[in-house]
Amino acid sequence: MKATWRNRYGGPAVLQVKELPKPTPKAGELLIRVHASTVNRTDCGVLTGLPYVFRLFTGPIKPRHASTGTDFAGVVESVGAAVTRYKPGERVLGFYDVGIGSHAEYVAVPESCPMVSLPEGIDFVVAAAAAEGAHYALNFINKVPLGSGKRVLVNGATGAIGSAAVQFLVHAGVEVTAVCPTAQVERVRALGPALVVDYQKSDFTQLPGGYDFVFDAVGKSTFGRCRRLLVPKGIYLSSELGPGWQNPFLALLGFVAPGKRVVFPLPVNIQGSLEQIRAHLLDGSFKPMLDRTYPLDQAAEAFRYVLTGQKIGNVVLVCS
Numbered sequence: 428m429k430a431t432w433r434n435r436y437g438g439p440a441v442l443q444v445k446e447l448p449k450p451t452p453k454a455g456e457l458l459i460r461v462h463a464s465t466v467n468r469t470d471c472g473v474l475t476g477l478p479y480v481f482r483l484f485t486g487p488i489k490p491r492h493a494s495t496g497t498d499f500a501g502v503v504e505s506v507g508a509a510v511t512r513y514k515p516g517e518r519v520l521g522f523y524d525v526g527i528g529s530h531a532e533y534v535a536v537p538e539s540c541p542m543v544s545l546p547e548g549i550d551f552v553v554a555a556a557a558a559e560g561a562h563y564a565l566n567f568i569n570k571v572p573l574g575s576g577k578r579v580l581v582n583g584a585t586g587a588i589g590s591a592a593v594q595f596l597v598h599a600g601v602e603v604t605a606v607c608p609t610a611q612v613e614r615v616r617a618l619g620p621a622l623v624v625d626y627q628k629s630d631f632t633q634l635p636g637g638y639d640f641v642f643d644a645v646g647k648s649t650f651g652r653c654r655r656l657l658v659p660k661g662i663y664l665s666s667e668l669g670p671g672w673q674n675p676f677l678a679l680l681g682f683v684a685p686g687k688r689v690v691f692p693l694p695v696n697i698q699g700s701l702e703q704i705r706a707h708l709l710d711g712s713f714k715p716m717l718d719r720t721y722p723l724d725q726a727a728e729a730f731r732y733v734l735t736g737q738k739i740g741n742v743v744l745v746c747s
C-alpha cells in the first residue's frame with residue numbers, strides 16, 4: 428500500500444510517499460481502508476515534533492509512527508478476533524490527536540481509538556474535514572457556560588477550529604462576532620455570525636466590547652489586548668499557549684483572582700466530540716469549511732501549504 432513515511436522529525440522535505448506492507452490487524456484492531464484524511468495543524472506537530480513538549484506523546488527522539496496522519500474517514504476492511512463493536516464494510520470516522528499513521532491507503536487502529544460509524548450520505552472528504560478542528564472548537568465551547576443571549580467573539584474564523592466554532596455557537600443561539608481576512612468575509616458571513624470583522628481593515632480589539640467570551644481560535648491575540656472587550660466576569664480562551672507561554676499560567680491565576688480571566692481549553696474526550704460532530708453533520712448544523720484537496724502522493728505539498736498558517740478551514744488528502 429501507499430503511505431507517507433519519514434524516519435525523523437522535520438519539515439515537509441523529510442516526508443516521502445512510498446510502498447509499505449499493508450498492515451495486518453491484531454486481535455483488538457481494525458484495518459481501515461482510508462478514503463480521506465486531513466493535513467491539519469496537529470499533523471504539523473506530528474511531522475515536525477514541535478513544540479518539543481509534543482514529543483512526549485509522539486516519540487521523544489524519533490517519531491513513533493513512520494507515517495503521518497491523525498484522522499481517517501473510510502471503510503472497515505477487516506477486524507481482529509477480539510473486536511466487537513465494528514464489522515467489515517462499516518463506514519467510520521476516527522481521530523487521535525497524537526497521530527495514528529492514517530496518511531495511508533490502509534491503517535490498523537485499536538478498537539479503543541476514538542471513532543464513530545458514519546452514516547451513508549456523508550461524503551468521506553467532508554467527514555474527514557469535520558474531525559480535528561471541530562474537536563478543538565467543541566473543547567472551547569464546553570469549557571464555558573454558553574447559551575442564548577451570550578455574546579462571543581471568535582478570532583480566526585477561517586481556521587479549522589474557528590470556522591467550526593462559529594457554526595456550533597450560531598446553532599446554540601449565541602450572538603457571534605467573527606474575525607477573518609478580507610478575502611473570506613462573505614464566506615464567513617454565510618456561517619451566520621451577527622457581525623463579521625475584517626482584521627486586515629480594522630483592529631477587533633477596538634470594538635465596543637460587552638463580550639461574555641473571546642475565543643482566539645488562531646492564537647494571534649493576548650488576554651491583555653482582549654481584556655477590554657470582556658464583560659466584568661468575561662473569559663478569554665486561546666488555541667495557543669501565547670507569545671510568552673503565558674496562557675496556562677494566567678488560567679491558573681484565574682482560580683484565585685476574581686473578574687475577567689483566562690481559561691486554557693485543554694482538549695479532552697475525542698470520542699464525545701466525534702459523537703457530537705456526527706449529530707451536527709446529520710442535522711446539517713455543521714458543514715466543515717473546505718480548502719484544497721490533494722492526492723496522497725502530494726502529502727508533502729499539502730503540509731507545505733498548511734504550514735503557511737493560511738489555509739481556509741480544512742485541507743484533505745484523498746488516500747484511496
Ligand SMILES: NC(=O)c1ccc[n+]([C@@H]2O[C@H](COP(=O)([O-])OP(=O)(O)OC[C@H]3O[C@@H](n4cnc5c(N)ncnc54)[C@H](OP(=O)(O)O)[C@@H]3O)[C@@H](O)[C@H]2O)c1
Pocket residue numbers: 467468469560563582583584585586587588589606607608626644645646647666667694733736737738739740741
Ligand atoms: N491547543 C491545541 O490543542 C491546538 C490544536 C490544533 C491547533 N492549534 C492551533 O490553533 C491555531 C488554529 O488552527 P487552525 O487549524 O484552526 O488554523 P488554520 O486552519 O491554520 O488557519 C488559520 C486561519 O486564520 C487566519 N488568520 C491568520 N492570522 C489571523 C489573524 N491575525 N486574525 C484572524 N485570522 C487570522 C488565516 O488566514 P489569513 O492568513 O489569510 O488571514 C487562516 O485562514 C493554530 O495556531 C494551531 O497551531 C492548537
